Amino acid sequence: MHVPDWLDAARQRELLEACRRWARPPAGLRTVRTPGGGTMTARQVCLGWHWYPYAYARTVADGDGAPVKPFPAWLGELGRRAVTDALGPEAAREAAYDIALINFYDADARMGLHRDADEKSAAPVVSLSLGDTCVFRFGNTETRTRPWTDVELRSGDLFVFGGPSRFAYHGVPRVHAGTAPGDELGLTGRLNVTLRVSGLPGPAPGGGRSGPRA
Template identity: 60%
Template sequence: MTDPSSGTPELFELPRERAEIAPGAVHVPDWLGLEDQRELVLRCREWAVGPVPMRHVVLPGGGRMSVRSTTLGRDGTPYRYLRTGGDHERAPDMPPWLSALGRRAVLEAYGAGSPDARDHRPDTALVNFYDAAARMGMHQDKDEASAAPIVSLSLGDACVFRFGNTQTRSAPYRDIELRSGDLFVFGGPSRYAFHGVPRILPGTGPAALGMKGGRLNLTLRMTGRAGPAR
């Protein structure tokens, strides 16, 4: 890892510790090994050119997001704004292995005794790509009918992840550096906390991923919708 402020390698970097950022919000550094990260990057490349291609989304209010996004599972429901056209465009299925990874992530964060961990079965995913200039404003994840935890996986360049409170976009909040392979889970009292990405740290991703810059973020979610995904 390179210190972004100096551009020089950190020779004696201390191991990063698992931390509960707020009640129900858990950061697990280096959760994904390098091989798992590489596999996810390859899958993201496939999804990026799939039937619902990765693109700059125009939100219902007319704003254009600086990140590029695509979706998996539930035919894009409830994320209708991720579509480019008519109902014939179908998001790829949520792969069972990715849903299983989401459940394993919640088990890692909360432990096997947690009801959230036992019952967690993500049926949709959002995949976002941040270039060096991309940002994500403070927002709440409220599109889902379910209040199940959100699983966030980071790949590539590190970012400053701003995790706030459930009442307002402004302070108090806490800034956390999320690096490639990191896991962040938030649920329970923190499920509807405002959060965002004010900054990407270019040149900090593992060269072995072959990404040539930028950050990929996968968020795995339960929509809470009854019935089959199709």
Template identity: 60%
Template sequence: MTGLFPRPRAVVAPGAVHVPEWLTVERQRELVAVCREWARGPVPLRHTALPGGGVMSVRTVCVGWHWQPYRYARTADDVNGARVAAFPDWLAELGREAVAAAYGEEGPAAYAPDAALVNFYDGSAHMGMHQDKEERSGAPVVSLSIGDSCVFRFGNPERRGKPYTDVELASGDLFVFGGPSRYAFHGVPRVRPGTAGPATGLSRGRLNITLRETGLGGDGRQRRSREFPNSRR
């Protein structure tokens, strides 16, 4: 529990569900460790350059498929040309557990994420309102938060502005959006520095892992495993 009182599960919009404290501290620690491995390469953590000349304030590393505005590829042609790390089956299983936690029996029966965008926010980083719409699949997006809390602004599918709802996402929180909210605009106007718990292995900043089902096919998966890599060491 991150505060004095437990935070309840909330349906923020149709198909958009916030599940506080879903990740245990142990799982958060394992995810931080494996994200650090991904950040070292084969494609390193970087600030993404936008087509208009701007540079995103968050730093990103991709797994399974490389996201480059505004398309997916197996190789990071805008960074170093290397093929991105393969998407592990244990991460797909974690995504299915997340969808089940959010939707229960009403969720999709065969959620099969094959791409992860790992974003690191320092104290000044933010994310403007945007839609996740490069995927050919309309399957839900799974978002996992570790480290500093943030204000997550969840809007509507029609426009970047109001109506929207500001949600406090803390370390260990799960947010899933699909169905009528799959293409809702969303962003992170600010991070709350100094709110990270050192037990997760991330003493500062916010780590956000978003899982997507691209619908692009391909074989970029590792051997099936129910364990986190660090649990076997």
């Protein structure tokens, strides 16, 4: 479910400032290396649980080895509100978000079609966009080939997928450079904040409640 302009300008700025803090080392923004020896063109930082191909850990197992940054309570509240607005309150009932993957795309970055399938939960995935507009390709649950739908995600847009589409293939084949809100946001490139429920044992590292308004 695509919800355009879900984050207003003030909330976009607040979320961007939080992303800049999270990107700092230790456990900061990194280049993800795949098992085949390649690298992802979008750089990433994680909160709550650290994702690397294709597992989760409490430390940056494929980077500096530092403990993963905590997942803040306010971000989980934002995720539940997003699901409620997009899919209804029933879908958000058990959405105890404890993972954030923040991906930074420059003008040349892409994300191949993939499924978010390393979690032990089928709770909806929440995607928040900041900065440059991208083409978001949302496919089917069986294959990386058609049918798929291309959606333009602009700064402030929300995209939520759950239920039968929770494990659909999706990716970003294109970023439209220079389309971010100018001085209003102050971001060159695109940030995507993806929230997931791990379903893994034990609480995620705790975080404070201060942050962008939910």
